Amino acid sequence: MKKRIGLLYGGKSAEHEVSLSTARAVTGALNFEEYEVYPIFITTDGEWRRGERLEKPVSAIEELQFGDNTTILENNITDFLLDKNGNEVKFDVIFPLLHGTNGEDGTVQGLLEVLNLPYVGNGVLASSAGMDKVVMKQLFEIAGLPQVPYTYFIRSEWKNEQHAIIERCENNLNWPMFVKPANLGSSVGISKATDREQLVKAIEVALQYDRKIVVEQGIVAREVELAVLGNDYPEVSVPGEIKPVTDFYDYDSKYKDGSTALIIPAELPVETVASLKELAKRAFKAIDGSGLVRADFFVTTENNVYINEVNTMPGFTPVSMYPLLWQHTDVSYPELIDRLITLAIERYEEKQ
Ligand code: ATP
Ligand code: MG
Ligand code: MG
Ligand code: MG
Incomplete structure (x- = not known):
């Protein structure tokens, strides 16, 4: 039987556009022989809109935004679980491709928990702890991870x-x-x-x-990121280095000017790579992660390592660091998506 996937994307946050390109890329990577794909779009105003089941990958982002004539689910948010005839669609898994507020911070995860639906990625606690930099730093401190003051x-x-x-x-x-x-x-x-x-x-x-x-x-250091994938026994990718041309890795260098170089794998001594991998795993565990995180580090010229943060729903387009790190670790984009879906179902079943 085909698995029914609800792709949840868009959202009210500043990262709405990023989410749309991710959703388009994910429809391109999902095997339609294996999955039934239902788009669920959250507008910038926070309206939930349900689209028709997708027959094939979408080629343009506009297809994911539907027209104005689509069902607006303002009365009852759980209507996204119904098809156009009002019958319940039994989802095998929801794939939230949302960044920032109301998506990456545990709120949507809480809604999905209450609805008893399996979903990809981190749970409520890890998502909210990963979103709040203070709580995250406190958890890292307890776990003994090196950080800047x-x-x-x-x-x-x-x-x-x-x-x-x-x-x-x-x-x-x-x-x-x-x-x-x-x-x-x-x-x-x-x-x-x-x-x-x-x-x-x-x-x-x-x-x-x-x-x-x-x-x-502030620290003068290289910026190195690693991708973590798994539940109880997470795996860690090769490290990748970010080289922004701007003063620091700001919003424009992330999404606008396109001149930031990603160097994968990062050139680092083997011992540094080993310690980064170990720290990435400990950071994942410190927030009680599941599914995925991208762990971001600073590496000084003496190869001292400090953790900056983890992101519980990192950029996920095929040209984003997280999927690229896995590609260089022999996990292709479609394979990565399959793995995340399997991990979501495993976590859900373990809880039952
Ligand atoms: P994202 O979630 O998109 O990775 P963010 O908004 O959570 O980013 P940070 O990663 O904490 O923000 O910081 C953004 C950038 O600012 C870093 O990638 C780095 O370039 C710079 N930066 C942040 N903190 C420091 C620091 N203590 N010393 C030097 N540079 C820093
Ligand atoms: Mg960061
Ligand atoms: Mg962050
Ligand atoms: Mg982030």
Whole structure:
């Protein structure tokens, strides 16, 4: 019997467009002999729209956005489980291809848990812990993973104790500092500050995106990422290096100018690769990951390694780092998708 897959994509976050290109690529990689594919589209306004079952891979992104005449599921979100005649579609697995808020942060995962549906990728806890940079850093600290020094605060503390916070940053962290909204991705709201004036500005910018702010000590280092795949016994890919041409790996260098070089495998001593692989696995376990994560590291010229973060739903187009890392580790894009679907079903069955 064919497996019924619900592809869930789009979404309200800043990463809506990225999600659409991922969804298109995934329909191109799924074997239609093996899978029945149902598109479920979340608009930028957060409306859920259900499309007809796909007969073949979609060639244009517009096909995934449907027309205005498609069913809008505003009354009852669980209507996405019904076909056009109102009969329930029994999904074998939901594949959330969503990044950021309401997708990567455990909220959609919670909805799918409540509906008792198997789904690809991390569960509620790992997703939300991976989304909140403060919680993630605290879990990494407990797991003994090396990190750059940091501090954090919330909006109301900034309002009332601005001077104390600046002092705390200056006393504990060296310049430059990186200021980040705690719950975002794609470098949105992140700035580098080289003095007190810039720090204040950077904090004001970050506060537009989140009530919780992280300030980190900047590090001069190479950026190296590894892909983790699995549930209880995860596997780790070869490392890949990112070489942005900009000052740091900001939003535009990720999605706009296309000039960032990805070097796979990264040129590193074998011992460094071994320690990165071990740390990536420990980071995955520290957040109680399942399915996949991309673990992002800093590697200094002395080959000292620091973890920056994990992403629980990393960029997933065929030209994104996560799938490319697996391709260089002998797991093709279609094979990777099959593996993720199998892992989702295994995790679900283990829980029953
Ligand atoms: P994504 O989820 O898209 O990977 P993000 O929004 O979660 O990104 P980070 O990965 O934390 O953000 O930071 C974005 C970029 O900013 C990094 O890839 C790096 O170029 C730079 N950066 C962040 N923190 C530091 C730091 N402490 N020192 C030096 N550079 C940093
Ligand atoms: Mg991130
Ligand atoms: Mg991210
Ligand atoms: Mg990152």
